[in-house]
Amino acid sequence: MRINADFTKRVAVHFDEVDWVASPAAGVERKMLDRIGDEVARATTIVRFAPGSAFAAHTHDGGEEYLVLDGVFQDETGDFPVGSYVRNPPTSSHTPSAADGATILVKLHQFDPQDRTEVRRSINGDGELQLFNDAREDVRIQNWMAGEVVELDAPHGLEVFVVNGGFTENGEEFRTWDWLRLPPGTRSQALAGEAGVRVWTKSGHLGDMI
Template sequence: MRINADFTKRVAVHFDETEWVQSPAAGVERKMLDRIGEEVARATTIVRFAPGSAFAAHTHDGGEEYLVLDGVFQDELGDFPTGMYVRNPPTSSHTPATEPGATILVKLHQFDSDDRTEVRQPIAGEGRVDLHRDAVEDVRVERWAAGEAVQVDADGGLEVFVLSGSYAEGGETFGKWDWLRVPPNGSFQAVAGPDGAEVWVKSGHLSQMI
């Protein structure tokens, strides 16, 4: 399976314009943003867990990072409520589940095989909140004021996911849970909407895909 697999191109996915797709697990649905592979894949996905649903225990050979968008996501390590960012490195394993239901943004099989960095951090705060940074990538949450003009370095590629508010970029308006991927050596110049914007940003990591 290949979805938005050409990393030389700008890609935008608007949440309200895409359908949920049933996963192999009962009560778990997905909106696939990009994907290379079948059930085990390099993937960026919005996943919705119905109350009481779960996935079977599994190991993330290529690592996983996720941001809880709604509800409470759970595994053996604890409960992760809305606004929690989690990074599980390669060789980590868990049994994901949720009693109350949850929606997450998750990226799979995108870590260096030697990476062993774990992160469990809430995104709450004022302005920019740094979540993870290394020689390859920079992951953070940024908050832009209403009408603010924003320019972000996209030399190594860029992903922007809207948590709340909106912004305009490249002739498009991006609202809640919309996703934009800018290729390496691209550009990102945006203007925040009338209510400002809170966005999850990941940059510098896409050069390896070209």
């Protein structure tokens, strides 16, 4: 399976315009943003867990990072409510579930194979945050003020996911839970909406994909 797999192309996915697709686990549905592979895949996905649903225990050979968008996501290490950002490094394993339901943004098989850094933190609050940084990538929460023009320089690629609020880029409007991927070498601008916007960004990681 290949979805938005050409990393030389700009890609925009609007949450309300993409259908939910059933996963192999009962009660778990997905909106696929990009994907290379079948059930074991390099993937960026919005995943919705119905109350009481779960995935079987599995190992993330290529690592996993996720941001909880709604509800409470759970595994053997604890409960992760809305606003939780988690990195599970390569070779980690767990049994994910959601007793009361949850929706997450998740990225799979995209870590440096030698990365063993675990991250467990909350993005809740008003401040900007650096969630993770190494020689390969930088992950942040940013706040763009109403009407602010933000330079989107992406020498090694950039992803922008709207946590809440909205912005416009290249004449296209992005709202809550929309996703934009800019290829390496892009120089663009974003204009924050009237209420401003809070975004999750990931940069520096796409250069090895082209």
